[in-house]
Amino acid sequence: MRNVRIVVTNCNTTREMTEEIVRGARAAAGPGTAVTGLTPAWGPESAESWLDSYLSATAVMDALRTYDGPPYDAVVMAGFGEHGREGVRELVDVPVVDITEAAAHLACLLGRRYGVVTTLERSCGQIEDSLELAGVGRNCAAVVGTGLGVLDLGDSGRTQAAFLAAAERARQAGAEVLVLGCAGMTGLQRTVEDKLGLPVVDGVGAAVKLAEGLVGLGLTTSRAGSFAKPEPKGRTWRPARTDGPGPSVP
Amino acid sequence: MRNVRIVVTNCNTTREMTEEIVRGARAAAGPGTAVTGLTPAWGPESAESWLDSYLSATAVMDALRTYDGPPYDAVVMAGFGEHGREGVRELVDVPVVDITEAAAHLACLLGRRYGVVTTLERSCGQIEDSLELAGVGRNCAAVVGTGLGVLDLGDSGRTQAAFLAAAERARQAGAEVLVLGCAGMTGLQRTVEDKLGLPVVDGVGAAVKLAEGLVGLGLTTSRAGSFAKPEPKGRTWRPARTDGPGPSVP
Amino acid sequence: MRNVRIVVTNCNTTREMTEEIVRGARAAAGPGTAVTGLTPAWGPESAESWLDSYLSATAVMDALRTYDGPPYDAVVMAGFGEHGREGVRELVDVPVVDITEAAAHLACLLGRRYGVVTTLERSCGQIEDSLELAGVGRNCAAVVGTGLGVLDLGDSGRTQAAFLAAAERARQAGAEVLVLGCAGMTGLQRTVEDKLGLPVVDGVGAAVKLAEGLVGLGLTTSRAGSFAKPEPKGRTWRPARTDGPGPSVP
Amino acid sequence: MRNVRIVVTNCNTTREMTEEIVRGARAAAGPGTAVTGLTPAWGPESAESWLDSYLSATAVMDALRTYDGPPYDAVVMAGFGEHGREGVRELVDVPVVDITEAAAHLACLLGRRYGVVTTLERSCGQIEDSLELAGVGRNCAAVVGTGLGVLDLGDSGRTQAAFLAAAERARQAGAEVLVLGCAGMTGLQRTVEDKLGLPVVDGVGAAVKLAEGLVGLGLTTSRAGSFAKPEPKGRTWRPARTDGPGPSVP
Amino acid sequence: MRNVRIVVTNCNTTREMTEEIVRGARAAAGPGTAVTGLTPAWGPESAESWLDSYLSATAVMDALRTYDGPPYDAVVMAGFGEHGREGVRELVDVPVVDITEAAAHLACLLGRRYGVVTTLERSCGQIEDSLELAGVGRNCAAVVGTGLGVLDLGDSGRTQAAFLAAAERARQAGAEVLVLGCAGMTGLQRTVEDKLGLPVVDGVGAAVKLAEGLVGLGLTTSRAGSFAKPEPKGRTWRPARTDGPGPSVP
Amino acid sequence: MRNVRIVVTNCNTTREMTEEIVRGARAAAGPGTAVTGLTPAWGPESAESWLDSYLSATAVMDALRTYDGPPYDAVVMAGFGEHGREGVRELVDVPVVDITEAAAHLACLLGRRYGVVTTLERSCGQIEDSLELAGVGRNCAAVVGTGLGVLDLGDSGRTQAAFLAAAERARQAGAEVLVLGCAGMTGLQRTVEDKLGLPVVDGVGAAVKLAEGLVGLGLTTSRAGSFAKPEPKGRTWRPARTDGPGPSVP
Secondary structure, three states, X not given: OOOEEEEEEEOOOOHHHHHHHHHHHHHHOOOOEEEEEEOOOOEEOOOOOHHHHHHHHHHHHHHHHOOOOOOOOEEEEEOOOOOOHHHHHHHOOOOEEEHHHHHHHHHHOOOOXXXXXXXXXXXXXXXXXXXHHHOOOOOEEEEEEOOOOHHHOOOHHHHHHHHXXXXXXXXXXXXXXXXXXXXXXXXXXXXXXXXXXXXXXXHHHHHHHHHHHHHHOOOOOOOOOOOOOXXXXXXXXXXXXXXXXXXXXX | OOOEEEEEEEOOOOHHHHHHHHHHHHHHOOOOEEEEEEOOOOEXXXXXXXXXXXXXXXXXXXXXXXXXXXOOOEEEEEOOOXXXXXXXXXXXXXXXXXXXXXXXXXXXXXXXXXXXXXXXXXXXHHHHHHHHHHOOOXXXXXXXXXXXXXXXXXXXXXXXXXXXXXXXXXXXXXXXEEEEEOOOOHHHHHHHHHHHOOOEEEHHXXXXXXXXXXXXXXXXXXXXXXXXXXXXXXXEOOOOOOOOOOOOXX | OOOEEEEEEEOOOOHHHHHHHHHHHHHHOOOOEEEEEEOOOOEEOOOOOHHHHHHHHHHHHHHHHOOOOOOOOEEEEEOOOOOOHHHHHHHOOOOEEEHHHHHHHHHHOOOOOEEEEEOOHHHHHHHHHHHHHHOOOOOEEEEEEOOOOHXXXXXXXXXXXXXXXXXHHHHHOOOOEEEEEXXXXXXXXXXXXXXXXXXXXXXXXXXXXXXXHHHHOOOOOOOOOOOOOOOOOOEXXXXXXXXXXXXXXX | OOOEEEEEEEOOOOHHHHHHHHHHHHHHOOOOEEEEEEOOOOEEOOOOOHHHHHHHHHHXXXXXXXXXXXXXXXXXXXXXXXXXXXXXXXXXXXXXXXXXXXXXXXXXXXXXXXEEEEOOHHHHHHHHHHHHHHOOOOOEEXXXXXXXXXXXXXXXXXXHHHHHHHHHHHHHOOOOEEEEEOOOOHHHHHHHHXXXXXXXXXXXXXXXHHHHHHHHOOOOOOOOOOOOOOOOOOEEOOOOOOOOOOOOXX | XXXXXXXXXXXXXXXXXXXXXXXXXXXXXXXXXXXXXXXXXXXXXXXXXXXXXXXXXXXXXXXXXXXXXXXXXXXXXXXXXXOOHHHHHHHOOOOEEEHHHHHHHHHHOOOOOEEEEEOOHHHHHHHHHHHHHHOOOOOEEEEEEOOOOHHHOOOHHHHHHXXXXXXXXXXHOOOXXXXXXXXXXXXXXXXXXXXXXXXXXXXXXXXXXXXXXXXXXXXXXXXXXXOOOOOOOOEEOOOOOOOOOOEOOO | OOOEEEEEEEOOOOHHHHHHHHHHHHHHOOOOEEEEEEOOOOEXXXXXXXXXXXXXXXXXXXXXXXXXXXXXXXXXXXXXXXXXXXXXXXXXOOOEEEHHHHHHXXXXXXXXXXXXXXXXXXXXXXXXXXXXXXXXXXXXXXXXEOOOOHHHXXXXXXXXXXXXXXXXXXXXXXXXXXXXXXXXXXXXXXHHHHHHOOOEEEHHHHHHHHHHHHHHOOOOOOOOOOOOXXXXXXXXXXXXXXXXXXXXXX
16 A cells, blocks of 8 residues: 655644644554645744635635645545635545544544534534534534634643533533644644543544545545636636735735 | 616626617616626636636635726616626625526516426536525526527527427426526517516616615625635735736636 | 505504504605505404414415405515414415514625514513524524513604614624514614614515515415415314404403 | 314405315314304405505404404414414404414424415515524524415416425425425325425414413413404594405505 | 224234223223234333334334234324334334324424423434434424333333423423324323413324324225335344344343 | 554344445555444345334334444445435444445535445335435435345346446436445446446445544544433333244335
């Protein structure tokens, strides 16, 4: 069996988060799997709104479109609840696994209903939509926010307490399995698992395993119908205007 | 009653299409309504795939973010089935109406089931998803493609024949009302209506009327929950790389 | 643009309520719109049950069937959650907008989930059914009763407190936008809006705007399928028995 | 076990149809069951549209409200797909079974999916709505029209051919059991059954059996929530205007 | 009308429970109905898990397959939420009614939403699945567990209190009618009914009435599609291994 | 990374089919994975009905309950559309993957809609139910039968033609990815893939990959709620009657 080379795309421009995600991906990967992280050259520093999510989707597509590193066998998209997976499926010729759907697919195998615990409450709707369109929304009992932003997750005590409280709410809503609705939180997974006695699925690990599985089976995205190659046409990926890039509040 | 100023955003970079959309919007607008077209400075020349759609969503958000024209009271997003409406709702302080949902909202008032006829078959799934998330998918009997690309619509005889055939399929699936699933086709509307004897809703006109209605009632997007203002944070809307823009196949 | 003449039908026989509804409709109407109120000659003095609702539906159809005033361009049916809209669509040749569906259509444009606050708890189910069949139930987070009857709404302090409490429950269930599930409450709309910081949609205003929109676009009910003209046949709209009419508890 | 006295309400004013329905009901009834037919004093001569259906619902409620015959233990409402059952549930103190839902309840016990064959195509949507709200829409594979009006059913050869063709379409859509979507067609039931080899459920018979069952178990409609007694209030069941009744095209 | 002979199958091997079920069935049965109880020769002593449920399904099929008593006209399957009804429908030539679906079918006729109160919490999911597949899940407001095992129901005071508490939770979730989600609890039915003022449906009684109804109407399971006779083929219903049978923890 | 030991359970007693399944599983397995086949000691020689399916479920549970071979890390249940997975999840302490759900989970990652092609038409409903309860029914466009029985699959020309025809029907219903709804058909997978140009997912391979993934991530079935260990109690897994086992038509 040949090795599997996975590119994991961060959904934001924060390189530390890419590194954390790559660490998680490597911890999950089988012995023959190589993981490369890809940080978009532009986009939001963290994705926590629909605006961020569409911005991120385009920046990730641009990163893959202009990628010129070594070949790869699969893409893992590591933005929980973020948009873009269908576009990437059109763009590349290898299987694409988004961590949102990946976590849900595995969670469905572990209990009759699963729940998602995520960062800000405002992200819950976006995650629900993502699960629904991925075809795995039916057995989702609840998506619960912790009130913490992605960049607040550094304080591990506070993070842990907030996730435990949210997880408890998901359990009361019927969840028998939990999904961590955020990339880059591998440590948290075991803590929640131990405290609550429920299996906890991390999307990055789940996506790596699904990507390995698809590659191992020789399967890739269908070109019939929805995810055909984009039509050849004029597309401008960046504006002609010359004012410089840079951080901006919209 | 004060005048209503509507910005209509094209989802692609083709200015002729913006002009066509603006003509349709003005034909639908009330006497006190002013319509301004906005063409994104970048993005696809037509949007016909998920890749195009995410690219378009970000380009449209960027166009509105950097817009410095006269003030406006509402935004109409004129990309049928394209992404981005939630992001624009977060971004601006005025009501936002997407032509996909607009057409469906009005169609629901005119018959028990409606159908959508659109351009390429590959767009059908994207439209279905858009209607579903907008909350108006239930009474959609069918979304039917004509096999024509957005930029092929110039040949009016062929376009008309293809739309009539697709409309007939939608009717057989139970549609009592038709939605034209494409911007910039105002002429086609009356033809299909006459030939098939079904009301035909054009999304641009529908959205203009809904925008006028919301402005007239003093209503705008809720900031509670999903569509709160995006968090202030670093966001790069264009890459630091200096290679020039231009048409490119992904 | 020609003027729009809207007939607004009250669902009950209480003329004060018709007047209140007409005031609300006129406040929402555009400058070129004329609003006429129509009070059924028979039916319930307020509609708060399925029995009332079917009685109301027939009385409203009878009122429109025997209407001999000046011509009109659209009908607005001002009974929140009440039956009859499909029958009226069959009966008249102009567009028909029911305030239940109208409020929901606009609410869908203002947030990801909306909630309805209404009078008696017993009406909640009827409203849910009405929204579902109108095709806009998906994004309804909750329909919440206040425990107040239609004719108890005179006491504005108590009404306001009850609606605020119900609105808070709807918000906790996920509503980002509120719909006032009762005609004739225009004043309440701003109060709830101010106290809770959520957009509040009043059905009468929403329906007037949708009716203006449909008329402006030249659209009316499809005659294909469900809402064809009723077959010519014998119909008795009132009994041959000669015992007098009058108030009666069923 | 005491006898069961069932009032069967026709949904229209055609007495011959009431008699036919009563014959069907008696054929289905157990030995201890007495069946009385009730023809509304007003309403449509046949119900084939939403307008007819609401008119029928009110006329049937009026007939039961003013009924002064011997006591009864249950009501069977014999209008397939017609409105009114919730109102009648509020009105009377005995169990109420509508033939639409009754047929579907029994059909669910006889196969994984059932189909309905009815008269005019225009009635299909109304039947679908009725099944959905009754809570038995899930396993309905199709509702198929024959193109025949209620009053055309006299020609038995043509009727039979039309129903067989419609039944075949329902079977191809997955129906394993058929429901006759029209009252007063008992003879047709056996013919379709024999020709197609599928069980055929007649709504009148089904409703009689369900009514007997509910009475036998001492069960009646819940007064908690939706179907509480209507509030005492002024209701006018017939107009004060003195122009005579009579057949009229709306 | 000829007599109806019903075989009621217990889902477990506890004969006392078969007797209790038969008592309930006889109390519900009409004067011309004879009820025979059938206890599987093997299987679980009570069914409270998916493992138990599949074991029970097969043991019940085996009991009916090898049944050599007098002929019967219908089968009532008296395991609330247990599997097997589709298999029994394939196996026998008479109508088959499962108490889970039966209770729900009648409950749908008595209120807009019903709730189920059952024994262990772990059974709730299985019951929800059973109702969903039977086509009657839509109007189920809640399935609530009491925390009591089937074999703990002997303590009537504790049982009653637990069921009342669970019933109250179901009512708060919107239930207007209650279903007792457990066989052999006829006494409890009246107590809950009296205390809560809601109709309470017992599955065994409901199934007996539905079975009587189907037999009375000459209806039985469709052989077209899902429930055709099983193909003739080799099937081993018991293992060749000779180690003795007996109670075992899995 | 330690090796993964998977037990693959055939759903029937035909050892040749177990061998074929094991071959398919080994072809899909990673280098460190060991696959052992388990044939039930009793049950149907092929599973093609609900009766067979429940019989199979119990026989498979019995086989695992009495299994005394070397330890294993996961169970793959190789009966497409067959019952039992929830019972096995309760029974064993390792992750359990059913090939039906497994194929659907992977198919969801490869296209917007998938379709299933299976053997007999009568199995389609059972497969639909299985997908629905597994939480992956939403994106299933169609389940199509070929008319061939499990044991007819030996004739490869006829089998191939029948599967291609069924696959074409699934594609016309919107499937962009195909699932082979039958175990033991690895050869067929590539043929259909080549002829139709759609990815084809084989359930056995998919389940092996998912089982490897779950084991690799240290995840197993939740014991909270539905899939808790079965209560200790008396269970008889085989009848006390002494008449010999053997093939029998039910």
